[in-house]
Each structure stands twice: as structure tokens, then as C-alpha cells.
Amino acid sequence: MNMTTDRWIIIFGAAIATFIPRIIPMLFFKNKEIPPSLTKWLSFIPVTIFSALVFSDLVFWENDLSFNPTVNLKIIPSLIVFFIAYKTKNIFISMIIGIVAISLMLLAF
Numbered sequence: 001m002n003m004t005t006d007r008w009i010i011i012f013g014a015a016i017a018t019f020i021p022r023i024i025p026m027l028f029f030k031n032k033e034i035p036p037s038l039t040k041w042l043s044f045i046p047v048t049i050f051s052a053l054v055f056s057d058l059v060f061w062e063n064d065l066s067f068n069p070t071v072n073l074k075i076i077p078s079l080i081v082f083f084i085a086y087k088t089k090n091i092f093i094s095m096i097i098g099i100v101a102i103s104l105m106l107l108a109f
Helices: 003-028 036-043 045-059 075-088 091-108
Strands: none
Touching: 036 045, 045 075, 075 091
């Protein structure tokens, strides 16, 4: 096989791997009602995934686990953003304050 054929096989395989997990639940629940308990359980998945991604990025600084705010410069801005997001419930304000906070930390240190 040449390089072009290999690429098309990889693209086709990735498309199938993406398509199958999306279509199977639709086929399974086509004529069924989703139980409220399952709907509630599924509602926590995006928050859980987002939390795992954010936490892993926050605690690692230059491939080292660090909770020390003098070493890991992302700790203090993240705490500020969490507090602002909790108080204001406004994603735009939280993002702006987060960008400003991390910029100031990187400039200061």
C-alpha cells in the first residue's frame, strides 16, 4: 500500500470509531424512554471530564507534580478564577480575569 491509501484507511477507521459510539445509543434508545436516573447520571459526565482535564493541567508544572504556588504559577490564578466564577456565574468575566491573572503571574515571576 502506498502512503495515500494508508492515510485514507486511517481516516476511514477514525470516522468509524467516532461514528459507532454516537449511533449505538441512538439505535438502542430509539423506541425506549431514557430513565430519569440515567439522564441524571449522564449529566455529570461533561463536568467530570472537564474537571479531570483542568486538575491535571493545574497540578503539573514542567512535567512535575507541584502544589507549591511559588513553583507552579497556575495555582494562584486558578484559585482566583474559581472564586470569581463561583461568585459571578459568568464565564466571560471568569475567562478575562483568568487571562489577566495568569499574564500577571508570568510577568511577575
